[in-house]
Amino acid sequence: MSVCAYLSTTAYTAYAQSRLQSLEPNIPADSKLMLSANELVYDKDAERISAVGGVQINYAGYKMVSQRVEYNQKTGRMTAIGNIELVEPNGTRLYAETLDVTDNFANGFLNALRIETTDNTRLAAESAERIDGRDMVLNNGVYTACLPCAKHPERAPFWQVKAQRMVQNGEKHTIRLEHARFELLGHPIAWIPVLEVPDQTVKRKSGFLFPRMSQAQNLGFGLTVPYYYVISNSQDLTVSGTGYTKQGFLLDAEYRQRLENGTFSVRAAGISQMNEDTFSPGTSDSEVRSRGLIQSKGAFQINPRWAFGWDVMAQTDNNFSRTYELNGDEYVHTSTAYLTGLGKRNSFDMRAFYFDIQDASLTSADEEKQAIAAPVIDYSYYAPQPVLGGELSIDMNFTNIYRNRADVYSVDGFDRFRGLDGRMARMSTEAEWKRTFVTPGGLLLTPILALRGDVMNVDMTAPNLIDPANYVYTGGFEGSDANTRGMATAGLEARYPFLISTSNSTHVIEPIAQIFMRPDEPLAGMLPNEDAQSFVFDATNLFERDKFSGFDRIEGGTRANIGLRYTGSFDNGYTLNGIFGQSYQLGGKNSFATDDLVYAGANSGLEDDVSDFVGMIGATTPFGLSLAATSRFDKDNFEPMRTGTTIGYGNDRFQTSLTYTHIEPQPKYGSTEVNSELQTSGRVKLTQYVSVYGSLTWDLNNDVVSRRSVGFTYEDECTIFSLGFTGKSDVANTAANDWTVAARLSFRTLGDIRIGD
Structure with missing residues (x-):
């Protein structure tokens, strides 16, 4: 029993001395010792216990091997000799030739020490000493995070730091390198008096971060020195000071905190510029000496379904953040706040937007021309059970916007009113029902019914009152009143897919035809258009019931869409897919030929009763080559009007892509070339x-x-x-x-x- 007790103490001593990450070993009281050795000797007179030859000790998840282990009861010291290797439960490995420690684990010596941590950090030293149970001092040591060369392990690693003295503090969890030199490929390139880095157990550690440098024409050379401060397990602060040779000192501080269900941050930055004259005259950069900003971000998960957050910024002038690249080189900073919810068959999204234009012009009104949207609410719902055997969905949108100044410009004789000053609020609700029937012959018939209603209040300056001498709008405008509109749609889609199989491929060819019957678009061109300005007619929206991109416009009249869809798959790994078709206005007023404030739909290929042709093709190969192309062709001469083609290739060593884009002039839409x-x-x-x-x-x-x-x-x-x-x-x-x-x-x-x- 006494021999087992002595050996248990020996193993415990070896473990505690080698453990560099904490002051006390975390070993359960009921841990059992497993010892294996070629020979076990107990010298009663000398009060010495010796394990000799192939010694293996397993204790509480720690494993140690050595050629010889001795414990002296009189001196209270334990020694291990020869090819010592100790593996901790966390995977850290320690190698040494000799180990000599006291039984209170406070002091000891190691020779030819080498440490490999779980994150592949490596330390080596000629000798090491443990002092007062806290510090491990390594003499003539080497620190690196590089793996040795597999073919030539004798070569120096890519980089390493050699220090006369390395001190690992088990209380602060740091490694301090003193009188060090930094070596690259075995050659010294820098001398460092003192360098302190955290050990691998540290996730967050207060201290100076590596400096950053920059060069700009108006700012000069900039040197940024950040200091990272850990306040608590859930809070930290980064303070950065940047010295610019032309503009002086900029202070930037960011506070971050993690709560139980999310995180938020607050940032403040400011500078008092030394030389405003270096900037172009008449700009906000040159006119404002004291500049600053405050910014906050947050993201919180209320529960598994609901989340909210924000990203807001305010600054003293309209270009401070961009000039000093505090948020990168962004031209528009979008301040937003949101609340989102996601259910099994429904979703909710509410947001507010403010668009901060980063522009150095003192006279620019671009920011005032941007709409302030608060709130914009979207809600989608899908009935969990079939309704009359089909799928019922409901979409709702509420938009409230305000603009301080009208956004108007002329291009090639066409006046485009991208935004009117004033306020608009709109509530839109749309329900859609559809059901697919399969005939005995394989024809798929899908009847579609849709009903939509809009209620809006518009209090905006009529376009003809903005600047009558320069801008004219002939579409009529309901500018300061409450308005309602509705749309009922009845449609039918017919698809007849048929499969062709060969010995090495399968092909699916699917003719598709649609018809949608509905009245003309109510109040077309007489209402603001804020969210349906961007419109491109291509194969991706050929079969859409309403091809407009937003809620402010509604497609009206009777329209038919006809096309062909193809998918091919080959056993050798090749795939092909494509769509080709055309759209027809069969009756009623063509919404895409009805001009609105921004000419949405003009020059799109849909403004005539017979549309342009649209097509899309894609191909992939088993050796990494891919092709994707989409195009719109003139209905009369088949001339390409809008084309986008991408060819890509990629493998383990090489990736490349080539993209060609061609767009014919769209004068009404703002493009004349x-x-x-x-x-x-x-x-x-x-x-x-x-x-x-x-x-x-x-x-x-x-x-x-x-x-x-x-x-x-x-x-x-x-x-x-x-x-x-x-x-x-x-x-x-x-x-x-x-x-x-x-x-x-x-x-x-x-x-x-x-x-x-």
Whole structure:
């Protein structure tokens, strides 16, 4: 019994001494010791217990092997000699040649120490000493997060830090490197007096983060030094100070807190500029000396179905955030708040929007032209049980917007009123029922019934009152009154899919025909159009009952849609799919030929009784090549009016894509010239760790490369290095031409060094 007790103490001592992550071992009181050795000797006179030859000790999940282990009762010291390896329950491994510790675990020595943690951090030292049960001091040590080369383990790792003295504090969970030099590929490149990093047990640790650098024409060279402060397990604060050679010191602080059901943050930043004259005269950058912002974000999960959150920002002027890239180079910052709910067969979404235009012009009214939307509510419901054997769905939308100034402009003689000043509130409800019947011959017939109603209150300035000398609207306008409208639709869809099977492929060909009967669109062109301005007629919406993108417009009149859908699958891995068709206005007023405030539907291919042809095709291959193309063809001469084609290829080492876009002029819709563009991008993995990439955008109209970029990346398990160049050209304003160079160097467990973004 006494021998077992002594050996238990020995193993416990070895474990406690080697454990670098905490002060006290977490071993249950009823843990049992398992010992295996070639020879076990108890010297009663010398009061020494020895385990010799192939010693293996398992204790409370800890495993240790050594050639010899001795425990001296008189001196209270335990020694282990020869090829010591200890594995902790968390996976950390410790290797040493000799170990000598006291039985109170407070002091001890190790020689030829090597430590491998679970996150592949590695420490090695000629010798190590444990002091006062808290610190582990390693002499002439090496620290790295790189794995050794599998083929040549004797080579130096990609990077390492050699220090005369390394101190791992078990209380603070830090590793302090003193009198250190940083080596890259075995060559010293920097001397560091003191460097302190957290050990692998730390998820969050207060301290300075790696600095960031930047360069801008009006700001000069910038150096950002962030300090990260852990307030509690659920709170932290990052304070960053940036010194600009031309503008002075910018202070940026962000507080974050995690609660039981979500997180939120509050950020504040400010600067008192030293040299406003470096900016262009007459801009907000040059006119405002003291600049700042406050911003907050939040996201909370109320329960499994409901969530709410926000992202709001307020600043002293209209360009501070963009000038100093506090939220990147965004031209529009959208402040929003939301509440969402998701059920099994219904959904609810309520949001508020404010669009902050980042513009340096003191006279710009772009922000006042943006609508303030609060709230916008969407609700969708699908009946859980069939209604008359079919599917019943209900969609509701409530929109309330306000605008301070009208958004109007002229293009090629057409006046477009993108937004009117004033307020509009609209409530829309739409119900749809449909059921599919299968005839004995395989024909699929789907009757569709829809009913919609809108109630709205409009208090906006009529377009002809904005600037009668410059802008004219001939569509009539119900600008300051309560209005209602409704729409009833009866439709029928017929599909006849048939399958063709061969010995190595299957093909599905499906002719589709639809007809929708309904009255003319009520108040067409006489109401504001805020959410249905964007419209593109293509194969994706050929078979839509209402092709408008929003609620402010309703498709009216009797319309038929006819097309063919094809899907093919081949045993060798090839797939094909495609759609081709046309739409016909059979009766009533064509909504797409009825001009509204923004000419929605004009030049779309649907404005005539017989529409343009639309088609889409896609193909994939088993070796990584893919094709996707969509196009609209003129109904008279089959000339392409709008085309988008993408060819892509990818495998483990190479990815590339080529996209061609062509759009004919749409003068009523604001585009007076042909738009043709070619975009290509690619990435090549030269080795396991090295990749090069590039992209090019070619404006075919003006025969100019409008954007290009090139760069390379090195990335292994411990290091990331990337360097990239981007150039932009503006045909309309050559002063806007710009180029940037960005670089990033990241050492795992140490931090990042960034230049640019």
